[in-house]
Amino acid sequence: MRTTLDCIVCFMRQARSTGLLTTEDPLLQRQLLDGAGRYMEQVDTELSPPENATGLYALFAEILGEDDPFARVKQEGNAFALAILDEVEQRILAAEDPLRAAVRVAIGGNIIDYGALHSFDAARTIQECFDREFVWDDYPTFVEALQGRPKVLYLCDNCGEIVFDSLLIKQLNRSGCQVTAAVRDQPVINDATLADAQACGLDDICTVISNGTRCPGTPLDACSEDFREHFQAADLIISKGMGNFETLSEVSAPIFFLFTVKCSQVALHLTERQGFGPGFLKGDGGEMVLLRQKEKA
Structure with missing residues (x-):
């Protein structure tokens, strides 16, 4: 299954839900959204959604400073x-x-x-x-x-x-x-x-x-x-x-x-x-x- 444009929209929603689940800091929550927005430019629609999500969630972990934010x-x-x-x-x-x-x-x-x-x-x-x-x-x-x-x-x-x-x-x-x-x-x-x-x-x-x-x-x-x-x-x-x-x-x-x-x-x-x-x-x-x-x- 390949990544669609709707998947890209969903990735942005996941940035927001990740922020709400993992931190109460609004600045970090904003950084997750900003980081996800930049990441969308490199999403490869020939790959499956989970493959594109791998780097996205690695970025979230880096922003939050935790290897296992969940x-x-x-x-x-x-x-x-x-x-x-x-x-x-x-x-x-x-x-x-x-x-x-x-x-x-x-x-x-x-x-x-x-x-x-x-x-x-x-x-x-x-x-x-x-x-x-x-x-x-x-x-x-x-x-x-x-x-x-x-x-x-x-x-x-x-x-x-x-x-x-x-x-x-x-x-x-x-x-x-x-x-x-x-x-x-x-x-x-x-x-x-x-x-x-x-x-x-x-x-x-x-x-x-x-x-x-x-x-x-x-x-x-x-x-x-x-x-x-x-x-x-x-x-x-x-x-x-x-x-x-x-x-x-x-x-x-x-x-x-x-x-x-x-x-x-x-x-x-x-x-x-x-x-x-x-x-x-x-x-x-x-x-x-x-x-x-x-x-x-």
């Missing part, structure tokens, strides 16, 4: 999810199809995103996701792909969300899959790093590796050689979140995309890609997707 909201996200983890897990285990319920929860957890959304109700979303239908549902194909106990590479996205991912990974473990989870190499927005994964115990459930990049997505050319080897060796790749979809939507690989649509441009890209009718997707943060990657002709 550390507080990341900790809050994990704490929120851990506080309700047992309750949510019991609902999954009591479901008629625990695997499908765990998929719903993992996708519902994708709402915890400070890049795409400036406000959200994660608690309500997690409660409602058990009954919400998917706007695209490749679950039968997903179940079929798990039958051979494949080697799974699970591409993580945000803090808080990774706690709910752990419930799906537990289901995959029970089915005999060999799961490796991948997180970002360095802090960017509220995306999970190795330290964040360890803080919520994800490394107790499966092997966790870094993808070698600070991008809020998975641009393969920028990822580490070790990660690319895991990517090539995987029998099945579970890609969580919009950033991973935006960077991998044109990659030929055995990928299942699991995410909540929270952006009008992603909604448009998905609409065109899947042949939906105009206006089928709104991108309002409530549309759940389980999508198998298209095979190249």
